Amino acid sequence: MKRMGWFFLSNLALILLLVFAYHFTGADIHQSALGFFEVLVVVLFVSLLSAYFAFLFSRYKAKQSLESKMLNTPGNDVEGWLLATVAKQARLAGIPLPEVGIYDSADMNAYASGVSHSMISVSNGLLFFMPRAEAEAVLGHEICHLAYRDMPKLIAYQGVLNLGVFYLSVFSSYAVFALFLIQPDEILRFIAMLFAVLVFSVLSAALLMRFSRQLEFRADEGGAGLSQRPAMIAALERLNGERYTPLPEKMAVFGIKGSLASGVKRIFMSHPSLDERISLLKRHA
Template structure:
């Protein structure tokens, strides 16, 4: 319940901020109404700017708030002063890998969950958070956990959080833009409504956003799957290829049920499933494919080398 209330409150605050931003931008640049049923029809420039404000704005605000949201949604406790040997090992391992990757030291946190998982988030390569579950610490060997940490450091060093935010912003912008065009066409052209946006506009726009949103998610999930191969290669680079393979095999053995993370962190977990609708909507490639890519050395090693080298 706490997670749901936090999600709703955060999204309401974001919508209020973006609405104010839209009115300010519209007024300053004199963009005018997005559509005029009695005059010029659709104002494409104004509609595109509106779509960009809400499409990019929501993604960027979520990125800026990602560490704060992560800590509260999963109850992650940042290690300030290590209280035991395991916490000291975590900090030392992340510090060493961060230096290898050429990034600032991330915050390191532990959250209470029986599932084997970890995730990374943050607004930049030098302002990140790496969190591991208590289930991972209890069920993985140090070698396997080291590889998982390397995988998450790889996400940070590759700038995956920023890149995924930009991609999400682009697809959100076009979803909103084209959905409003469909809504106008249905309401004004097909239903012959001449009195401004009516129920036909709002209903058609809503349905179009759902349809376009599904298609857009295919693009985002495709990119998410490619990042996993690169992050696996990073884990192999920082901890050793056999350790990374062993970590994925451990996940496979303990993967009777999908690991659960809040939606905004799922793409950056070490393990995860997409929708049951099929492979197109999976945030992570199947573990067998990830293991096979590591064994064959056919991940994205060249990209990782150029990023870290």
């Protein structure tokens, strides 16, 4: 659960607030088609809006926690190469030039973030310890996240999942008691709703992370197209052999490497394993 970070927790808080509002305002969405439609629209709007603000909050926390130095003009040859490479790839991908930043870490990593205003930030380690061709492939991967609008897709998908969690939680709390012919009091029904929220929120988190893993495969393929496929494969192999230092939990979903996990925890990984990604790139070569 930790790996879901702020993005998951903020959405869980939203669903809990919706359930509180539903319960204490006396809304009755299971008896009226009009009431159902009204609540559907309100919940969908609030779900999408909350997912959007959760994303913006994650972006702000990323800048704050990683302390990225945003580049306007290059201060040395490395920064010049970075700005020129991002500009070239953004042009090839047909997107506006994103903000470019560098954060202080010996770990080789990079992440992209943005909806209407995008940014790419890379670590010192990636710039100084990874060959230029491989670093260019990593940058291409991040550019493709922006070009494919993966962050808005995650927001929209999370919003729809929030809607599903809300309705499944409300209706299941009625269905379970009806199945066993129990007439619960309001407190018991409310507790049942909260329990259902927790269960369905975990399931929605697993679905969101599965969607995120599919986006990573697509960004790898795009990064190989913006650079060179052998360079993309070599970059992932280098990352696979590196001593691992993850991004902060709340930003793991946006990084090139993601998180390491095994067993059941793999269900909640934002990224596929590097071995899977390398294997798929080689099969499509």
